[in-house]
Amino acid sequence: MAAVAQTSRFGNVFWPVLAWVVALIFFFPIFWMVFTSFKTDADAVKPEFLFSFTPTLENYTNMTENYDYWRFAINSVITSTFATAFALFVGVPAAYAMAFDPSRHTKDVLVWMLSTKMLPAAAVLYPMTFLTKNFLGIFDTHFLIILVLCLINLPIVIWMLFTYFKEIPKEIIEAGKMDGVSTWGEIKDILIPLAWGGVASTALLCFIFCWNEAYWTVRLTTTEAATLSKLIEGNRAPEGLFFGRLSAVSTAAVGPIVILGWFCQKQLVRGLTFGAVK
Amino acid sequence: MSKRTLPRLLQTPAVVLLLLWMLIPLGMTLYFSFIRYVLNSLRRPEWTTPSLSNWRGFGNYEYVLFSAKDFWFAVQNSLFIVVSILVLTVVLGLALAMLVNRSFPGRGIVRVLLISPFFVMPAVNAVLWINMILDPVLGLNGLAVEGLNGMIQGLRDFPVLGAFFSMWPEIVPISFRATQTSAYAVIIMVTWQWTPFAVLIFMTSLQSEDEQQKEAAILDGANAWSRFRNLTVPHLARPIAIVVMIQSIFHLSLYAEIEIVSRGNGNKNLPYLIGEFTSNNIGAASATGIFAVILANIVAIFLLRMVGKSMMD
Numbered sequence A: 001m002a003a004v005a006q007t008s009r010f011g012n013v014f015w016p017v018l019a020w021v022v023a024l025i026f027f028f029p030i031f032w033m034v035f036t037s038f039k040t041d042a043d044a045v046k047p048e049f050l051f052s053f054t055p056t057l058e059n060y061t062n063m064t065e066n067y068d069y070w071r072f073a074i075n076s077v078i079t080s081t082f083a084t085a086f087a088l089f090v091g092v093p094a095a096y097a098m099a100f101d102p103s104r105h106t107k108d109v110l111v112w113m114l115s116t117k118m119l120p121a122a123a124v125l126y127p128m129t130f131l132t133k134n135f136l137g138i139f140d141t142h143f144l145i146i147l148v149l150c151l152i153n154l155p156i157v158i159w160m161l162f163t164y165f166k167e168i169p170k171e172i173i174e175a176g177k178m179d180g181v182s183t184w185g186e187i188k189d190i191l192i193p194l195a196w197g198g199v200a201s202t203a204l205l206c207f208i209f210c211w212n213e214a215y216w217t218v219r220l221t222t223t224e225a226a227t228l229s230k231l232i233e234g235n236r237a238p239e240g241l242f243f244g245r246l247s248a249v250s251t252a253a254v255g256p257i258v259i260l261g262w263f264c265q266k267q268l269v270r271g272l273t274f275g276a277v278k
Numbered sequence B: 001m002s003k004r005t006l007p008r009l010l011q012t013p014a015v016v017l018l019l020l021w022m023l024i025p026l027g028m029t030l031y032f033s034f035i036r037y038v039l040n041s042l043r044r045p046e047w048t049t050p051s052l053s054n055w056r057g058f059g060n061y062e063y064v065l066f067s068a069k070d071f072w073f074a075v076q077n078s079l080f081i082v083v084s085i086l087v088l089t090v091v092l093g094l095a096l097a098m099l100v101n102r103s104f105p106g107r108g109i110v111r112v113l114l115i116s117p118f119f120v121m122p123a124v125n126a127v128l129w130i131n132m133i134l135d136p137v138l139g140l141n142g143l144a145v146e147g148l149n150g151m152i153q154g155l156r157d158f159p160v161l162g163a164f165f166s167m168w169p170e171i172v173p174i175s176f177r178a179t180q181t182s183a184y185a186v187i188i189m190v191t192w193q194w195t196p197f198a199v200l201i202f203m204t205s206l207q208s209e210d211e212q213q214k215e216a217a218i219l220d221g222a223n224a225w226s227r228f229r230n231l232t233v234p235h236l237a238r239p240i241a242i243v244v245m246i247q248s249i250f251h252l253s254l255y256a257e258i259e260i261v262s263r264g265n266g267n268k269n270l271p272y273l274i275g276e277f278t279s280n281n282i283g284a285a286s287a288t289g290i291f292a293v294i295l296a297n298i299v300a301i302f303l304l305r306m307v308g309k310s311m312m313d
Helices: A009-036 A063-067 A069-100 A106-116 A121-135 A142-166 A170-178 A183-194 A196-212 A228-234 A243-263 A265-273 B005-032 B059-067 B070-100 B107-119 B122-133 B140-155 B161-165 B179-207 B211-219 B224-252 B256-262 B270-278 B282-311
Strands: none
Touching (some): A009 A243, A009 B107, A009 B122, A063 A069, A063 A243, A069 A106, A069 A183, A069 A243, A069 B005, A106 B005, A106 B282, A121 A142, A121 B005, A121 B270, A142 A196, A142 A265, A183 A196, A196 A243, A196 A265, A228 A243, A228 B122, A228 B256, A243 A265, A243 B107, A243 B122, A265 B107, A265 B179, A265 B224, B005 B282, B059 B282, B070 B107, B070 B179, B070 B224, B070 B270, B070 B282, B122 B140, B122 B256, B140 B161, B179 B224, B179 B256, B211 B224, B256 B270, B270 B282
């Protein structure tokens, strides 16, 4: 970089300043949401109160009253956590076998798994509703949402784990085999400690995707298992009357995830490009 | 136990789950697309239960293609939205990645600020943009225009110059709730959300660029533009292809944003049209669903061709 960066004194000031300006513009909507969440609903829509207003926590303290926030939040936590755990439970052994014991078909299986991700959800919306409502009777249950979230993220989880596992030298696993370690022992005592960082970031990313999922969680729930996506979608047209409280509930819904996301930026690249960009 | 049994056994749960998840709903969609199946019908109550005796052949497909007026609009609009987002995110993403790919004070914070929109839940993204930012009266859009108009109004009172400003028209804020403009609103908010993704990928890729080659080019007297064209762009070809393909898959099934921004104003894409059909005509919804699957598969085949192989190394 050193040689390239020596362009000019002007450039050394101008480009960083531009980078800062652009970053602030991109962040502005999020800032604005957090900012507005400290205004009363009345202050939020008055131009003269754009910056002169008395900050209030009222929107946050009334969140339960206005939106029943906690019920949706708890559902989001439960479904995302269990879906992630389940996806790892199924995904780790599969990725392990594919990385260390590949067969002729492993490539095809991986590509096929990825292709299930490309199936447009809307195309199978009615069958899913029909099956779960009329046939299985699991519509609007935590079980269903956990299952669906797990399945839609399973291909990404397996791909990510696969790329991490492939980086572990095969010899280490072979050595374990020589010493007579069982398969489960290999996974537990050799693989997981070595790939711990990879497994953790896979879990984190899977959790974020589960939390933000907004198609199935909205369509396959009514009240019982409804998550934060459903809560926000249900309040989509406040007609400007409730900007303050809407901002507060939105901030509470995305805040934790945005902060988690900061910690896994790098892994995000691997997860979303299936290891193709490093 | 043979040598191959155990690895197979370990993969079985994942493979079986995904197979069921793919085949059962898709099989049902395929079946429903060939029968007459509606949720409510006083005239033909027998059509309200799925049954082979209501066989319609390709009738639903014909209906969707030739009679349902919104199908072609939805296809066109889906493509318009996806292509616009792709062009904007790739161009902005490249520019921003180049911008951040140098060391300067606070670079870490700049990266964190830039990446944040990507983690915002789509429903919040849509509600936030359409109400608080783009609303022509109460959003920042409205407030900004109002402020501008106020300023011009003030300038009109000046002697001499006032005559000039009084010729200026009153500015009217754009409403993003009409059919066409709400598609723009969707494009704006999704571009905001996905540009960080493109930046992240391009940045990662730029960091693996061969610096020695670049320095050699500088010594040979190549200027910044020709270094960018001849070294950086070829290096970024694969990441660009990946960004384009992955985004196509995600944005072809865009739903929450359309639902929140455009409900009832005529702006729709293929998934949204399926949702509309699903409120009564399941046969037509299923046929449209099959078209959506075909469209997604065309994109998917390109993706797997272009990047699938290189992912395995």
